Amino acid sequence: MSKPRSxxxxxxxxxxxxxxxxxxxxxxxxxxxxxxxxxxxxxxxVDQAKFEQLAASLSVSxxxxxxxxxxxxxxxxxxxxxxxxxxxxxxxEFLAAALRNDNSGSDEDSGQAGDAEEEAIDPxxxxxxxxxxxxxQSLADRIDAALRxxxxxxxVEYRINERGLxxxxxxxxxxxxxxxxxxxxxxxRVVDTTARILRELDNELSIExxxxxxxxxxxxxxxxxxxxxxxxxxxxxxxxxxxxxxxIAAVGFGDTRPLxxxxxxxxxxxxxxxxxxxxxxxxxxxxxxxxxxxKNDTNGDRNAD
Numbered sequence: 463m464s465k466p467r468s469x470x471x472x473x474x475x476x477x478x479x480x481x482x483x484x485x486x487x488x489x490x491x492x493x494x495x496x497x498x499x500x501x502x503x504x505x506x507x508v509d510q511a512k513f514e515q516l517a518a519s520l521s522v523s524x525x526x527x528x529x530x531x532x533x534x535x536x537x538x539x540x541x542x543x544x545x546x547x548x549x550x551x552x553x554x555e556f557l558a559a560a561l562r563n564d565n566s567g568s569d570e571d572s573g574q575a576g577d578a579e580e581e582a583i584d585p586x587x588x589x590x591x592x593x594x595x596x597x598x599q600s601l602a603d604r605i606d607a608a609l610r611x612x613x614x615x616x617x618v619e620y621r622i623n624e625r626g627l628x629x630x631x632x633x634x635x636x637x638x639x640x641x642x643x644x645x646x647x648x649x650x651r652v653v654d655t656t657a658r659i660l661r662e663l664d665n666e667l668s669i670e671x672x673x674x675x676x677x678x679x680x681x682x683x684x685x686x687x688x689x690x691x692x693x694x695x696x697x698x699x700x701x702x703x704x705x706x707x708x709x710i711a712a713v714g715f716g717d718t719r720p721l722x723x724x725x726x727x728x729x730x731x732x733x734x735x736x737x738x739x740x741x742x743x744x745x746x747x748x749x750x751x752x753x754x755x756x757k758n759d760t761n762g763d764r765n766a767d
Contacts, residue, residue: 583751584747587745587747587748587751588751590744590748591744591748591749591751591752591754591755592755594742594744594748594749594752595622595752595755595756595759598622598626598627598740598742598752599622601627601659601663601740602620602622602627602629604659605618605620605629605655605656605659606618606620608655608656608658608659609652609655609656612651612655614648614651614652614655617631617636617648617652618630618631618632618652619632622752622756623752623753623756624742624749624750624752624753625739625741625742625749626665626739626740626741626742626749627739627740628737628738628739628740629656629737629738629739629740630721630735630736630737630738631649631652631695631735631736631737631738632721632732632735636648636649637649637652637734637735637736638691638734638735638736640676640734641676641678641679641680641681641687642680643671643687643690643691643693643694644694645694645695645698649695649698650698650702653695653698653699653702653703654698654702654703656703656738657698657699657702657703657704657705658703660699660703660705660738660740661703661704661705661706663740664709664743665709665740665741665742665743666709666710666711666741666743667699667705667709667710667711667738667739667740667741668710668711668712668713668737668738668739668741669692669693669695669696669699669710669711669712669713669736669737669738669739670692670712670713670714670715670736670737670739671687671688671689671690671691671692671693671695671712671713671714671715671736672688672691672714672715672716672717672719672720672721672733672734672735672736672737673687673688673691673714673716673717673733673734674717674720674724674729674730674731674733674734675717675720675724675730675733676724676730683716684716684717685714685716686714687714687716688714688715688716688717689712689713689714690714691714691736692712692713692714692736693712695712695736695738696710696711696712717733720733721733721735
């Protein structure tokens with residue numbers, strides 16, 4: 463028996479791959495890049511002379527002067543033709559009115575800013591300040607009359623400001639000897655006389671001591687000296703004058719608030735003083751108006767400090 467023929471295996475031919483295909487794309491890209499560089503190079507190379515001639519030619523065409531490489535060309539605008547400027551139409555009435563209103567609003571704002579202080583004054587506050595000023599004047603008149611009865615007229619000075627009424631114990635060496643806080647007999651009489659009036663009030667009191675610029679010998683500084691003077695007056699008001707200690711305080715200002723020049727003998731005496739301040743109980747907005755009223759007062763004796 464013959465052996466069966468084995469089937470011949472048909473071989474499968476391997477497909478040939480085209481590995482050089484990328485070269486085509488690469489070559490195309492290089493061509494594009496080279497063309498781009500050529501264009502860029504050509505654009506960067508400008509003949510300056512021809513460019514200036516072109517600019518001059520255009521200038522002549524639009525009515526200017528100068529040589530041109532385009533001498534045979536015709537201008538789009540005749541050189542002999544005058545150019546008429548375009549007129550601007552005025553705004554209509556509605557727009558003009560709107561503009562006027564806007565400008566007037568700005569003027570009003572600036573005017574209001576300039577008069578803000580005057581407009582800010584409340585008539586009620588002004589009336590209250592006027593009434594408070596008159597009350598302080600009346601209080602000063604009462605104190606002055608009481609001192610006059612005891613032969614102490616002219617021994618104190620009165621000043622009205624936004625704080626209230628200031629009764630100044632200022633009269634040379636009448637109230638305090640040099641470099642001491644001991645009350646003189648005149649000081650005691652003035653304090654006792656004013657105490658009868660001040661204890662009837664509800665206002666708070668501030669006793670403020672002052673000194674001149676001379677260096678103290680009995681005290682370490684003028685602060686201690688002025689504070690001691692204010693304290694001695696306070697004690698007299700509380701212990702002898704029966705004024706409640708809850709509404710009175712003492713403070714010393716040293717030589718920081720002089721009334722006169724410390725370079726003169728009289729100034730040194732005047733600055734050695736104590737101020738009795740009857741503080742106004744009105745709100746701050748009312749008190750701030752008192753100096754304005756005091757400045758306009760023509761009666762003379764009570765002036766804003």
